[in-house]
Amino acid sequence: MILFTNKTQSENPKIPWGKIKKCVLGDGYELSIVFCGDKVIKSLNRRYNKKTRATNILSFALTEDSGEIFINLSRVKKESERAGIGFLKRLEYLYTHSLFHLKGFRHGKEMEKEEQKIMSFNFKV
Secondary structure, X not given: OEEEEEOOOOOOOOOOXXXXXXXXXXXXXXXXXXXXXHHHXXXXXXXXXXXXXXXXXXXXXXXXXEEEEEEEHHHHHHHHHHHOOOHHHHHHHHHHHHHHHXXXXXXXXXXXXXXXXXXXXXXXX
């Protein structure tokens, strides 16, 4: 199950949230996704990561089978524009990346390989 909370003025973006989650974490994983802006992300970064800046996304494992992802939509949009890639494609990658962190992966070649495999499926909404 995925529970969405939107703290922005934007609509919830449409990507294959459930299909990607199922591939990475399985059906039984309970996930909360919070769409937010710089203020919320900065506060979370300050509290949990000792960082003073806004980032694009944060993930928190709550239990072995539940977690929460905070997505800074304005930051993701700016990054996608700067990189010349589509907003939804960038969002889908960051979401996939966060799911692998929730699964226990650390940055590295193994994580990148798994992310690329999921991204290659080109799930439809």
